[in-house]
Ligand SMILES: *[C@@H]1O[C@H](CO)[C@@H](O)[C@H](O)[C@H]1NC(C)=O
Ligand SMILES: *[C@@H]1O[C@H](CO)[C@@H](O)[C@H](O)[C@H]1NC(C)=O
């Protein structure tokens with residue numbers, strides 16, 4: 001048969017009736033002959049079929065193609081992975097080449113690199129993949145150079161999942177109240193000991209960190225930070241990963257002075273401390289009206305370590321300025337408020353510190369009042385009893401009033417029988433009474449017995465003080481003074497109350 005006839009027949013038979021190939025000059029044909037010779041394709045059988053090939057022209061005239069141009073393959077370290085090159089209309093004249101990035105890795109049946117094995121069906125096999133095997137691959141079918149891209153992702157040796165999504169080494173934003181599950185998993189043949197930490201502190205609760213699971217229920221501010229997971233396999237280079245968790249929450253609003261003392265004609269500062277994420281705005285409300293800047297009111301914003309502070313300054317105070325101020329803070333998540341009372345009465349006393357020697361306790365409180373303090377009352381009781389005993393003092397002569405700060409120091413010394421005691425204090429100035437300070441607990445140890453018990457009757461001393469409490473209290477556990485019972489008030493330039 002003449003060469004031209006051969007050419008035509010082959011084109012018809014194998015569906016490459018494509019001008020590049022069939023119009024090729026005889027010289028170029030030689031190259032393609034090599035492919036044909038590799039196969040035991042039987043041309044002879046079709047020799048005489050003059051009708052059929054013509055009909056077939058329409059059907060076979062389609063070059064190789066892929067049903068998908070992009071393929072994504074995920075694998076774990078150590079997996080055996082097969083990357084397919086499943087071309088339609090692939091025929092004996094075609095050859096499949098595999099590339100990783102732009103480097104050829106297999107040429108038809110011959111792998112070029114021993115990481116790879118070329119399979120008969122043009123697939124590429126990788127045994128025991130490592131993260132380094134991940135990347136962009138493509139399979140090219142020659143001569144048409146039809147390509148299919150395959151992205152191979154090989155998981156890290158360790159990964160962190162948040163609600164089943166891989167978030168290793170990424171940032172996550174949670175909302176207050178959310179529920180999330182963090183899982184740390186390793187892909188190592190050896191057994192690993194999973195260790196979680198938050199901001200450098202080992203996590204031992206909240207889920208089961210040892211099994212790699214952390215459950216965050218009702219997420220809040222304190223759950224924010226850097227979570228690190230270590231897959232301790234005993235090696236020098238254990239796998240590890242981290243996630244950075246940001247928590248968005250509605251403002252947390254507080255004040256260190258719920259009652260603010262002022263005097264007529266003076267100016268008063270009302271403090272509103274808050275933390276918020278995202279950023280919040282704050283404003284003050286009095287008698288239902290939002291306060292705006294004026295001769296009366298000014299605002300100061302300051303940044304502190306733990307919070308941001310907005311200070312309302314009320315100038316030239318008079319009776320109409322007394323009462324409740326509401327500090328309202330809001331961000332995109334929500335809002336919160338704190339209430340502050342402005343009055344002429346003393347502020348709530350703040351416990352400062354105490355010393356206990358044997359059964360003698362010395363306690364210090366600080367009180368703010370621009371007006372002179374006229375009286376202080378101390379209540380005490382054993383924790384089990386219902387009624388308070390009271391010591392009431394009028395010690396105006398001891399006032400050593402620091403006019404600048406208006407801070408008073410109250411010192412009280414008393415003897416108590418062994419047991420757990422609650423103590424509270426309130427003060428009066430020329431205008432009125434403060435609230436009681438929160439209870440302060442005092443534990444007097446029994447020298448004879450390590451366990452705290454009601455003391456024997458002979459240790460009980462007489463009660464003291466004006467308007468003392470119920471008699472049972474006195475009998476059981478009254479106190480005596482080694483000094484003249486007194487609330488010693490003195491000026492204090494006390495850092496604690498300083499701003
Ligand atoms: C190619 O062969 C391999 C191994 O026999 C097989 O796992 C793979 O599925 C095959 N690919 C296609 C596209 O058939
Ligand atoms: C305080 O305010 C600044 C912006 O004024 C903000 O960046 C910061 O996060 C705030 N701090 C807190 C604890 O809310």
Ligand SMILES: *[C@@H]1O[C@H](CO)[C@@H](O)[C@H](O)[C@H]1NC(C)=O
Nearest residue numbers: 352353354355364494495496
């Ligand atoms: C109590 O506090 C004051 C001031 O803060 C300090 O000077 C004093 O040493 C403290 N006393 C005790 C017993 O800690």
